[in-house]
Amino acid sequence: MGWAHAAVLGLLQGLPEFLPVSSSAHLRVFSALMGWPDPGAAFTAVTQLGTETAVLIYFRKDIASIISAWTAALYRPERRKDPDAQMGWFVIVGTLPIGVLGAAFQDTIETSLRDLRITGTALVVFGLLLALADRSRAIRYPRPITELTWPHALIYGCAQSLALIPGVSRSGGTISAGLFLGYSREAAARYSFLLAMPAVLASGLLELLKISEGPAPAWGPTLLATAIAFLIGYAAIAWFLKFISHNSFTPFVIYRVILGAALIALVTAGVLSPGAGAAG
Template sequence: MATLCSGGLDTGFASLDYLQIGILGVIQGVSELLPISSTAHMRIIPALLGWQDPGSAFSAAMQMAALAAVVSYFWRDIQQVVGGTVTAVREKDYSNPWFKLAVAIILATIPICIAGLALAPLLNACNSPLRGLMVIGGVYLVMAVLLAVSELTCRHQRTMEQMRLRDALIVGIAQVGALIPGVSRSGSTLTAALFLNFKREEAARFSFLLGLPAIALAGLKEFWVLAHANIGAEGWQHLAFGLVIASISAFFAIWGLMKFLERFSTWPFIVYRAVLGVFLIVAVTKGWLPA
């Protein structure tokens, strides 16, 4: 299906109906916080169902739903980070663990901010090559292998209190990969933290807290871009509806993932990624799906 553009921005979501937006909202909310890439699913599902590609701007703006879910779920942690940082600065006690966590989050956010600004014209462009299903399929396989290696070779014994600034920077650099559809922000940061021997639930916790500034900045930037793209009142209504549905879905997704990782490994996500990656590559090669 042809890409819809407004001022060079992919705005395909404006042509979808509310049922389609609602379905994509559920998928976005769930896949944004699981290590399976929401951006990829926003490309894959419409392609399978023959719908208009909603576009990367829609995916980025809808990340604000994940922001609402993470803030709600980790509200106590956020209060402690903010309160601990204020107390540390006021008392000049820079050994405060919550202050250290705040610094780690800020440091780890810098790489994706720089890369996001540099790659924005390519990421949001109509017919961006990075949104090709063959590219997504290949990325899915690569991430499945990396996550599998982290499960097989790492000890998973460290807690977030043991995180050093070097660890935070490594996870932050890994987060840059999330700009490529199929990598997954939570998947890239979770995998990096697992390679650093963090416990699964601790790796997920840092991944979600780290995602707050990145998701907020990306979402606000995308809303700013959309505000200048003349998408019309109906387009904004679609976004609002999708955000509500995605927020509810995201909260249940984060609750389920945290409970899951307390008891189990990430192997179900590894298998899912590998199977979907192979399917996409075969489907594009056979001509069942567009490249």
């Protein structure tokens, strides 16, 4: 793998990961168009560490408060109503659906759902759902994150599990669910990021376990890609949260629809095969 190749993959790993546009779709499509082979489990695992580190550092204060309060509430009943302690449980409950469904349908996810026609359709359909959710949210009195409930946490989690379908987008699915439930854009996005951390960390650990299955990566380009994924990912989180505090999701919706339609057209025209860009 060359340095330029690694830099582009690092960019594609870091930028779309936290935006509602589907990072898996971008990695698949760009690799297919460029004719690049699967970079391997080792490369994927190490570069994912970059994006994971970005979200952990950005939300370090939130994470520290949640872990501290949740741990204290285990043996101090008076702390159980602490919003941070409750958030710890909400994140755990919200993570269950993607864990259960991911394990139950692993073979289907890694085979038939990798079809680029499904990816293109998911980009368009869930892009339009994001637009509908943004329009239907409670504009006058949007819910803050402090009003999160157990049923809502579970609904968020079910929405996140849809990201097992390439093209849906983890953040796009969870944010759409939050908007439909009446939460503000900022509240929906913040809980989406907090909810994603266990799933992203688990995904990274699974990839790390696969390192021995393939050849060792070129460590120089791999570390470059990891650094780029971290820097771009951190910047993307900061920019995204600031952007949506004053703007709608319309630019992301338009981009998703155009990308999805173009992808379907390329497959239909025979430029790309339905299985192009899938991991080997």
